[in-house]
Amino acid sequence: MSTITTINPATEEEIQTYTLMSETEATKRLEACHDAFLEWRKLSHGERGTHLTNIAQKLRDNADELAELMTAETGKLLKDGHREVEICAAIFDYTAKNGPELLADEERTHGTDGKRGVVSYQPVGVIYSIQPWNFPIYQPVRVLAANLMAGNGCVLKHASICTGSGQRLRELCIEAGLPEDIFQVILIDHDTSDKLIAHEKVRGVTLTGSDGAGRHVGAVAAKALKKTVLELGSNDAYLVLEDADIETAVKFSVMGRLYNNGETCVSAKRFIVTDKVYDKFVGAFVAQMEDIKMGDPTQDDVQLGPLSSQDQFKTVKDQVDESVAKGAEVLCGGEAPEGTGAYYPATVLGDLEPGMPAYDDEIFGPVASVIRAKDDEDAMRLANESRYGLGGGIFSKNEERALELARDHFDTGMIRINSFGAADPNMPFGGVKDSGYGREHGGFGMKEFVNVKAIFLS
Structure with missing residues (x-):
């Protein structure tokens, strides 16, 4: 048997x-x-x-x-x-x-x-x-x-x-x-x-x-x-628009990428950042990801536990390594610690292009993909180019405009505006594509x- x-x-x-x-x-x-x-x-x-x-x-x-x-x-x-x-x-x-x-x-x-x-x-x-x-x-x-x-x-x-x-x-x-x-x-x-x-x-x-x-x-x-x-x-895109509040965007981007050790279908994975605020967002985002405490998941002060298995660890590691081999830049993380456990650190990748796993595919772990957009319109275009469409997010100080973009243009099933969350019993859950x-x-x-x-x- x-x-x-x-x-x-x-x-x-x-x-x-x-x-x-x-x-x-x-x-x-x-x-x-x-x-x-x-x-x-x-x-x-x-x-x-x-x-x-x-x-x-x-x-x-x-x-x-x-x-x-x-x-x-x-x-x-x-x-x-x-x-x-x-x-x-x-x-x-x-x-x-x-x-x-x-x-x-x-x-x-x-x-x-x-x-x-x-x-x-x-x-x-x-x-x-x-x-x-x-x-x-x-x-x-x-x-x-x-x-x-x-x-x-x-x-x-x-x-x-x-x-x-x-x-x-x-x-x-x-x-x-x-x-x-x-x-x-x-x-x-x-x-x-x-x-x-x-x-x-x-x-x-x-x-x-x-x-x-x-x-x-x-x-x-x-x-x-x-x-x-x-x-x-999914490969959910979170858009950081030109008028985004950067502190809010960074806070929820870190939360959205690391929730459940990064192993969530409807979590922030691609961060599409407009050129106007790119440097400010990426600098603050990388700084917070570098400070994440990884360790024993039973401890209250730990922010990131291990991946679910050695198989999952290998999958995530291989996706990052292949992306780097094709030209992606490791902005933080990217190197697993020695020792026991399927631990993979909070990681941010930049300089991404189509053809890289970190650009095209879902990475089911604590790895963030940062993609530069020319402006707000370009950011929405890049978000919708993905073959996936489960969730997504928009950071903007103009909530009504963000609502319009979410409703009329974002080709995905669930959109968070200036926040992050997973599921709510009172709201539908599901995707497209x-x-x-x-x-x-x-x-x-x-x-x-x-x-x-x-x-x-x-």
């Missing part, structure tokens, strides 16, 4: 070994989820909401344990783990509060004589959720909460390096009173995963991951005529995997 072993990226110590499930066992879990769905769908939205509220409280009650587990498995700062647990609890609370109204039947009229029509949002069955390691609780929760409220079941295939976090989430849901089979966690390889996507009891597939993974899963699902929601990678399609949060996720029924009455 194949096994996987989770490893602490800060200490390189083994945490636990797990045995992968056979296709037969995984299918059995999937079918059990479907059977549970047949009963779960009978509950009212309010009754489902009570379960979600109970789960939210259970997460808060176990926040210390969950944060410590996530830090051990992925190297995220312990304080970030606590914030992640609270965001997850807030998502369950938001969904419980708003779901009944958002998913309620809608009265319509039809025909020239205005006969009665009803639009009903009905559950479809089992949703297969494939999730990454960077937010071990949040990633599965945003799918789980929305689909439980919609009346669906959920089967989770989590990233192997945070297997313990995925299993503990399910245990806590059951402890909170959730029916045991409505949420399943399966440990399988990619080949088995592809077979499950095609299973008749799977009615929808959602993946968060790289654009390469999205292409594969999307193709497999499309062949089986399964709807997908894909939240993929190679960053995928579909939306989560803000009520939108609850309607991604439902049967929107049109009922015509005479």
Whole structure:
């Protein structure tokens, strides 16, 4: 039997070994989820909401344990783990509060004589959720909460390096009173995963991951005529316009690049700086990045922990090294320290050109790419040239103009103006272009995997 072993990226110590499930066992879990769905769908939205509220409280009650587990498995700062647990609890609370109204039947009229029509949002069955390691609780929760409220079941295939976090989430849901089979966690390889996507009891597939993974899963699902929601990678541009407040821009640029050790899809990665303020911004930005304290992620004063694994460390290092070999300038960082752990320092790269990984691709680590623009119009052009379009940001003292640029010109799914943040339960989350399609949060996720029924009455 194949096994996987989770490893602490800060200490390189083994945490636990797990045995992968056979296709037969995984299918059995999937079918059990479907059977549970047949009963779960009978509950009212309010009754489902009570379960979600109970789960939210259970997460808060176990926040210390969950944060410590996530830090051990992925190297995220312990304080970030606590914030992640609270965001997850807030998502369950938001969904419980708003779901009944958002998913309620809608009265319509039809025909020239205005006969009665009803639009009903009905559950479809089992949703297969494939999730990454960077937010071990949040990633599965945003799918789980929305689909439980919609009346669906959920089967989770989590990233192997945070297997313990995925299993503990399910245990806590059951402890909170959730029916045991409505949420399943399966440990399988990619080949088995592809077979499950095609299973008749799977009615929808959602993946968060790289654009390469999205292409594969999307193709497999499309062949089986399964709807997908894909939240993929990005190379988010933050624009420092000519009238930007530099202190504000630097503060949130450092925060946006280093949040979650730089391992966030919707984080600041490319900094497109207008020529007028380039030297002032870059000087202050590099100075603050040089001062970042890297070390043990369990310590309160540490600002940057290790990357999630040695594999991830190698990927980031190779991307930086290739960019430098092609002419990029290292403005700070760029050299990993000797010793134990997958530590990579806060790094800023300049003199970037198309064809370099730091220009074209997503670097999933604490590496900032600084790109000079002639003026504001050129900055927006450069931002939109990327094949990605998940998030982005604009720094400008003219908020109304920034709003206009964000709304009418920025070809991306989420834009922050003079700030940085990741996800909010009340705002939609998702992207365009190679960053995928579909939306989560803000009520939108609850309607991604439902049967929107049109009922015509005479």
